[in-house]
Amino acid sequence: MTRFSGKILLAYFAAILLAVIAGDLLLIRFLENLLLANARQDLQQEWFESYPSLQGAVVAPSRAQELSGRLEKLAQDTSYRFTLFDLSGTPVADSRPGQPPDSGGLPRIPEVRQALQNGQAFALRAAAGEASQWLFFAKLTEDAVFRVGVSTSGIAALLNRVRLYLWLATGLLLAGTWLFYAALLRRANEALVRFRKMVRGFEQGDYAQRFLVLSGDQVGERAESMNTLAKDLEGKIRALAEERNRLKAILYTMQEGVIVLNADGNIALFNPAMRRLFGLDETALGKPPITVIRNADLQGVVDQCLSGQPVENRELRVIQGGQERFLMLQATPFSGKSEPLGAIIVMYDVTNLRRLERVRRDFVANVSHELKTPLTSIQGYVETLLDSPGGAEQTKNFLAIIDANARRLSKLVEDLLRLSEIESQQFVLRPETFPAAELVGEVLDLHDALLKRKDIRVEATVTPEGLSLHTDRMALTHILSNLLENAVKYGKPGTAIRLACRQDGDTARFSVQDEGIGIAQAHLERIFERFYRVDRSRSRQEGSTGLGLAIVKHLVQLLGGEIEVESAEEVGTTFRFSVPHSVI
Known part of the structure; x- marks a missing residue:
């Protein structure tokens, strides 16, 4: 039982007790007066019925015994007491001679004194020798005062019984009230426990629980209200959760x-893309951006946005992990009704876009340069021939130079077209089955003259000897031819080139290793870029367009493989590439 309900119950009991006490006083007094009034009427009635038997009797002390006998006879089988007094108020005869007489003269018997004065009188008082009070009625006659009395012990007993019944009823009422209140309180406590459990469930996000409404009283009404509240909250929370999940899905997939x-x-929050951009973790939450992304320009954007000014399409240059990156940024503040709540900053990496723009610029510049050089040479020799034709030998030399530059232009255009075809995914693979040794032999035959001119030998191996390939023969031929041609061009006379093909599980692995001048480590990362040359002047002398390795890389990737290079200056270079079995 709670303190509050205990106080209510005690106040209720106190009110009942006060009401019972007041009722006891008023009811008992009322009943007592009523019973005494009836007793007075009975005494009067008894007096008038008894007195005629005494009328005419001489009331004198000398006749006390006779009179007492007559009074005893009157009192027989009754509860009344009869007494005769002379006109001086002295008792002469009594129906109860064994009882101490009421004596002492006029002043000591109030009803006799009043009867002598007023003709009749009632008196409620204690009688000599009696434990209870008596009610007396005395009336003056011609020569005496005749008094009738009756004990009020019956009235007192009746009042005591009434009082007992009243308190017993009160006790039963209090007990019943207690039991009823206990049952009601238990039901209310159970409802409160369910209410409390339901509220705790709300705090934990459980809005599916419902009250079982068993009655239409206040508890039932409150339960119905809680059910309605829970239903509304469940619907709103579900809608908010769905909206949150949608926003989260959008945010996390961006x-x-x-x-x-x-x-x-x-x-306050960042998505996985931002985590990948800057390597953030949960420790970044609650910190200013400048402490985890050390960039003054970004902090300037944050300050501007928090001041209420949006930022659009601002590019930031950041150094992350030793690498330069370019980020395009947009920032938007958001606020409540009267105060700012924060800001949202969106960044997307444009590093590849900037790299592609640089590659495009370099490509245009390189193509322009590569085209301009042979065209200028051709134009110069043609003008020379037109302006001052020389002898046959000079003309032949000039035409040879023109032819070499024209071939260089043709090869450049051919490589550009092939690279464009591969990058635009217009190159169609035409797989066929053929022996690997046969392919290697064809590639060696294509470069036989160049090998002899440079005095370089080739050591070719195919493991196992009967290995057959199922792939695009022309693409693989182009790859091996380009790698072998480079190995010959930059190889040293009298050295060897090792060309190997071997099966490794589900993969065919190729390698071309020379003993040439090698490539510096600084150039290895860019060796497969278009028009990238380690030694530009020597590359042009060798007739290189700068597109060969770019085409090789794209063809290897088109076949589903990978290519890598190892090199050491003045030691040699090794190109390795693989083709997965899914293509072979």
Whole structure:
């Protein structure tokens, strides 16, 4: 039982007790008066019925015995007491001679005195020798005062019984009230426990629980209200959760990095893309962006956005992990009704775009340069021939130079077209089955003259000897031819080139190793870029377009393989590539 309900119950009991006490006083007094009034009427009635038997009797002390006998006879089988007094108020005869007489003269017997004075009188008082009070009625006659009395012990007993019944009823009422209140309180407590459990469930996000409504009283009404509230909350929370999940799904699948800042400018949320961009973890939450992304320009954007000014399409240059990156940024503040709540910053990596723009610029510049050089040479020799034709030998030399530059232009255009075809995915693979040794032999035959001219030998191996390949023969021929041609061009006279093909599980692995001048480590990362040359002047002398290795890389990837290079200056270079069994 709670303190509050205990106080209510005690107050209720106190009110009942006060009401019972007041009722006891008023009811008992009322009943007592009523019973005494009836007793007075009975005494009067008894007096008038008894007195005629005494009328005419001489009331004198000398006749006391006779009179007492007559009074005893009157009192026989009754509860009344009869007494005769002379006119002086002295008792002469009594129906109860064994009882101590009421004596002492006029002043000691109030009803006799009043009867002598007023003709009749009632008196309620204690009688000599009696434990209870008596009610007396005395009336004056011609020569005496005749008094009738009756004990009020019966009235007192009746009143005591009434009082007992009253208190017993009160006790039963209190007990019944207690039991009823206990049952009601238990039901209310059970309802409160369910209410409390339901509220705790709300705090934990459980809005599916419902009350079982068993009655239409206040508890039932409250239960119905709680059920309605729970249903409304469940619907709203479900809608909010669905909206949150949609937003979360959008946020977490965005390729752009997103940071949400609170009103203090600290990080409140970031998505996986932002985690990947800057290597953030959960420790970044609650910190200013400048502490985890050390970039003054970014902090300037944050300050501007938190001041209420949006930022659009601002590019940032950041150094992350020793690498330069370019980020395009947009920042938007958001606020409540009267105060700012924070900002949302969206970043997307444009590093590849900037790299492609640089590659495009370099490509245009390189193509322009590669085309301009042979065209200038051709134009110069043609003008020379037209302006001053020389002898046959000079003309032949000039035409040979023109032919070499024309071939260089043709090869450049051919490589550009092939590279464009591969990059635009217009190159169609035509797989066929053929022996690997046969392919290697064809590639060696194509470069036989160049090998002899440079005095370089080739050591070719195919493991196992009967290995057959199922792939695009022309593409693989182009790859091996380009790698072998480079090995010959940059190899040293009198050295060897090792060309190997071997089966490795589900993969065919090729390698071309020379003993040439090698490539510096600084150039290895860019060796497969278009028009990238380690030694530009020597490459042009060798007739290189700068596109060969770029085409090789794209063809290897088109076949589903990978290519890598190892090199050491003045030691040699090794190109390795693989073709998975899914293509072979």
